Amino acid sequence: MARNIYITSIEGHAGKSTVALGLLYTLSREAKRVGVFRPVARTSNERDYVLEMLLAHDAVDLSYDKAVGVGYDDVHADPEAALSRIIERFKAVEAQCDVVVIVGSDYTDVGSPTELSFNARVAANLGAPVLLVLGGQSGAGVNRTPEDLVQVYTIAHQELDAAHAHLVGVIVNRSDPDHLPQIIEAVSATAGADTPVWAIPEDPFLIAPSLASLLDAVDGELLKGDSELLLREALGVVVAGMTMENVLTRLIEGSVVVVAGDRSDVLLATLMAHASETFPSLAGIILNGGFELVPQIERLIDGLDLSLPVIRTSFGTYDTARIITQTRGRLAADSPRKFDTALALFEQHVDSEVLLQRLDLNPPLVVTPLMFEYGLLDRARQQPQHIVLPEGGDDRILRASSTLLRRGVARLTILGDEGEVRGRAAELGLDISGATILSPFNEELRERFATEYVRLRAHKGMTMEHARDTVTDVSYFGTMMVHLGLADGMVSGAAHTTAHTIRPSFEIIKTKPEVSIVSSVFLMCLEDRVLVYGDCAVNPDPDAAQLADIAISSAATAAQFGIEQRIAMLSYSTGSSGSGADVDKVRAATALVVERRPDLAVDGPIQYDAAVDAAVGKSKMPDSEVAGRATVFIFPDLNTGNNTYKAVQRSAGAIAIGPVLQGLRKPINDLSRGALVQDIVNTVAITAIQAQGVAADSAAAASLAASTTTAAAAGEQS
Known part of the structure; x- marks a missing residue:
């Protein structure tokens, strides 16, 4: 049976999307199959951008159509029929998932307790506990006091109670940053000890529109600059309706500057100020009025070789400024910085462990790539x-x-x-x-x-x-x-x-005292588990002693990242069935591992199928504790290891994290030149965890030295 949670609010613009994103990432660490469902979606031709953003998450495998219940028109026409349809469509999603994040309606028409009432009925009928999101700001953008929020909570709680919806927690989002403790204390006093309350501060960046959204809003065209920089958010607006020198004194960091298209002097001065290190860095310039650039001015701009986006619109100054100020930013899939900001706010201000306990999720029996990646960041x-x-x-x-x-x-x-x-x-x-x-x-x-x-x-x-x-x-x-x-x-x-x-x-760094060779492993994240492959990147043809060293180092790396240590020393032959120099090398390496580390579960030589497949392993090595259950795979040479990890990565859809270097006294790690941003984030997290291990070893050694010195001094005194 899936465990689900329903996110709802009493009004619009409370920031449910931030909460939904944070909750989705939190649940992805705990469940293999995470679903998203929107009971009531927008009815216009525009697709629901919140739903699309959540569905873009790697842990979610649902189509847009399956994740939608009904539209607003359906609810207005026949609420009871709409509710029945919502339940029917939700059950289809629930059957495919371990847990479902249900995101309540967005108050796109009249925001009132009536809409919350319908959301509460939906939550009760879906059997999903409610995570209530209160807006820390009024519709006019004014910070609400703790007393104001208590009143809002009271109204919302009455609606939830009336529909018999179960409240699992309260998040006061977009709160006054200077009064978070007072807000939590006031709402908690009213909600009671059994209802956890958290407060997330307002972050203006999350509601700042991107240059791309402003480009669309003013029906403009990109005249100059780098199109990739259209993803940058505009943190303010400067209307350049004054002389050049006065405009320069009013520039704001991250702002968009509205310049009349026929004021070439102001345009050039603004571009030069942006290029200078002594003025704020701008998000972009919008030229209004629809004027064509004078050829000489255009040549000057091209000569500056700037990437700052310059947009042209046919609207006048007043309309351009009005449209810009009315354009709200969206937490969308194409804004990595907003993603990071939203997740950081959720992680810093919401106790996810308490929330997970309230949901009573069963411990996961598998480890997906996403679970492993999030575990890295947490550690x-x-x-x-x-x-x-x-x-x-x-x-x-x-x-x-x-x-x-x-x-x-x-x-x-x-x-x-x-x-x-x-x-x-x-x-x-x-x-x-x-x-x-x-x-x-x-x-x-x-x-x-x-x-x-x-x-x-x-x-x-x-x-x-x-x-x-x-x-x-x-x-x-x-x-x-x-x-x-x-x-x-x-x-x-x-x-x-x-x-x-x-x-x-x-x-410079050199190897640890007990290690003779620097080697590497890839952490191979399969659909339901994480395996260790070594060495696939550094040593072309290790001898038996080096191979044993690689195996012991790889087992230590596995332990460091919470992976069980069952080592398969791979070869083209299993057990004593084969002979030859290559098999003998693996056999000798296995014996060395057993001699040096009798506490480790290791077997070899063993073929890959016998190491990974339980049936084959039982047939070929019935008495082995590694066969069919191996987690650490040691390849006999670089040629075999490198080709195997790439074959598994491509054919099985595995995520290969690495290479992770091992054996050095301090952690240094290499990236692929084709590395994605997430690969870099993961590798830094891995390096940080390795550094934690170095720090712990150093502290333990210092403690041992201190205790030895103390004991020696006590012996001398006696």
Whole structure:
């Protein structure tokens, strides 16, 4: 039986979409099949953008038509028939899902308790507890006081009670940031101890319209600039109805500037101000009046080579400004920063564990890729580490940094020229203000790093002059930061080769004392479980001792990420059935693992089918605790490992996270040059978790040393 939750409010613009998104992500960590259902959707030709946004989530596998109950017209025409239809269509969705997020109607006509009453009836008939969302602001955009919110809650609770709907919790969204504790205290006092109450502060960014939505609203055309920057949100409006010098003093960070199309002087001054580091970074310019640009002015603009979007509209100044100010931002699938902001607000202000307990979800029996990814982010957030990202000139790194910072996954240092990095982030509408931007040509650090590099490579004849040049390479600079404790880990490779990324770590970081070889694994996220594949990226043809080392390191990595450790030492032969140099190598490696780590479950040589398929494993190795149940797969060479992981990735639709380097004293990880933003986010989270392990080991070693010293001192005194 699915467990479901119904999100509703007593009015429009309360921010249900933010709550729905946060809840959807929370439930995706706990359930394999998450559904979304909209009992009452918009009846116009426009598709329901909230529903489309939620359906775009990777955990949801439903079509738009299946996720809709009825339209507003159906409810107005015959509420009882509409309710019957909603129940019928919901049951079809429920049958396919472990849990369903039901998003109540949007008050697109007359917002009143009558609409809440219908939502409450729907919730009661669907057997779904209600998560009530109260708007922290009135329709006029004024912050509500705690007393105001108590009144709103009381009205809403009466409607829910009348329909026999069960209230599971209250979220006061878009609340006055300065009075969150008072709001929670006041509403909690009225709701009672059995009803948890949370408050999410207002964030103006979430209601800011994007340049793309303003382009549509003013029926404009993109005249100049980068079309990708149309996704940036406009955080304010400046109407340039004055002289050039007065316009410049009124520019606002992230704003859209409305300029009359025949005021070339103001247009050029605004563009030059945007290009200057001494003025605010703008979101865009809208030229009103429909005027054509004078050819000479157009040549000047082209010569500036700016990416700032310049939009032309035929509307006059008044109408253009009116339309812009009336255009509301939407939390849509094409706004990653809004996604990150909404999720961060939900994660920071709503106790998801309490909410999940209230829903009484059964523990998941499987681990999906999404569950695993969210688990990575959660673990990284528990003890944020300092990660250095050397490739500050790559937009993917900047987008990932914005996500990581907003969601509190790690503390970041990005390498690059500070003006260029922050300027590009501003152009993209990204907030990386929480990151440190550091130039690899920083003189103080360059000298310090060069001195240390000479010490480390003195046996290779390293000179100070050569070292000064070497350490300005971003991979060497970032690695030296990790080595000297200025960062806890490094992630690179989006714009560099694997060799360029990891070679400095071999020279500087080096291996752990008990490890003889640096190796790698891929975390293979299948539909219902996560497996470990090693080594698929670093060592071409390891010998038996190295293969044993890789197996032990891979088991440790598996344990670090909550994966059971049952190691299959793969070969083309199972057990004692085959012979030859390649099989003998695997057999010898297996014996070494057993000798060094008798606590580990390991078997080999074993073929892949016997390792992964229970029936085949029982047939070929009936007494093995690994056969048919393996979780850690050790390939005999790089050729086999690399091809196998890619074959499984493509044919089984697995998500391959990695390569994750193992065996180094401190974590350095490589990215694919085709890495997506989410790949970078995941790799940083993995690196942060590895760094947590390093910190824990160091603390344990320090504690042991301290206790040994104390015991020795006590012995001397006695």
